[in-house]
Amino acid sequence: xxxxxxxxxxxxxxxxxxxxxxxxxxxxxxxxxxxxxxxxxxxxxxxxxxxxxxxxxxxxxxxxxxxxxxxxxxxxxxxxxxxxxxxxxxxxxxxxxxxxxxxxxxxxxxxxxxxxxxxxxxxxxxxxxxxxxxxxxxxxxxxxxxxxxxxxxxxxxxxxxxxxxxxxxxx
Numbered sequence: 001x002x003x004x005x006x007x008x009x010x011x012x013x014x015x016x017x018x019x020x021x022x023x024x025x026x027x028x029x030x031x032x033x034x035x036x037x038x039x040x041x042x043x044x045x046x047x048x049x050x051x052x053x054x055x056x057x058x059x060x061x062x063x064x065x066x067x068x069x070x071x072x073x074x075x076x077x078x079x080x081x082x083x084x085x086x087x088x089x090x091x092x093x094x095x096x097x098x099x100x101x102x103x104x105x106x107x108x109x110x111x112x113x114x115x116x117x118x119x120x121x122x123x124x125x126x127x128x129x130x131x132x133x134x135x136x137x138x139x140x141x142x143x144x145x146x147x148x149x150x151x152x153x154x155x156x157x158x159x160x161x162x163x164x165x166x167x168x169x170x171x
Contacts, residue, residue: 007054011046013039013067019163026134034067043071050074051101056081062088069097076103085159143167 011030012023020031032042043051051073057064060082069090072078098105127133141164144152152166 011052013064013071016163022136022138022164025136026139040070047071047073052076055079058082060084062086066090066094069094072097072101072103074101074103076101078103078105079108080105081108138164140165140167143169145169145171147171 009029010023010027011032012020012028013032013034014020014023015033015035017031017033020028020033023031030046032039032046036042052071053073053076055068055072055076055078057068057078058081060080062084064082065080065084065088068078068080124133128135141162142152142155144166146168149168152168155162155166
């Protein structure tokens with residue numbers, strides 16, 4: 001495994017201005033609301049019309065996966081982290097963007113390295129300890145005692161109502 005890639009800047013995309021504000025507090029330089037009519041112009045301005053070199057799709061929503069294809073630049077890297085819960089259908093023109101841009105499309109899942117807890121957990125701990133990863137309590141949407149794990153998972157039956165991470169506490 002090679003050296004980690006260091007970003008010159010991070011641009012966050014969302015439809016919720018509160019989440020974009022949170023993204024800025026934890027390190028994003030710019031937040032782009034994709035409900036804005038000119039968000040594509042903002043992307044062009046931010047990338048000088050080239051598109052982004054690295055795109056990480058973390059929501060698993062079909063519309064954000066399509067957005068990742070649209071904002072990726074030529075010879076870029078697109079990594080899908082989010083897990084879709086609906087079919088992801090691509091128009092021929094959207095699929096053609098992958099072909100013409102020749103970007104590398106990969107997926108990612110946590111905790112693959114061994115032995116447990118693995119490198120990704122150690123890196124996360126390192127970046128939190130050094131302050132390079134800025135934790136904001138607003139990332140946690142709601143907490144539940146472990147005895148209410150069923151209630152916590154029931155939240156995900158309505159993902160549009162979950163605005164962040166749910167934490168289980170072993171009380």
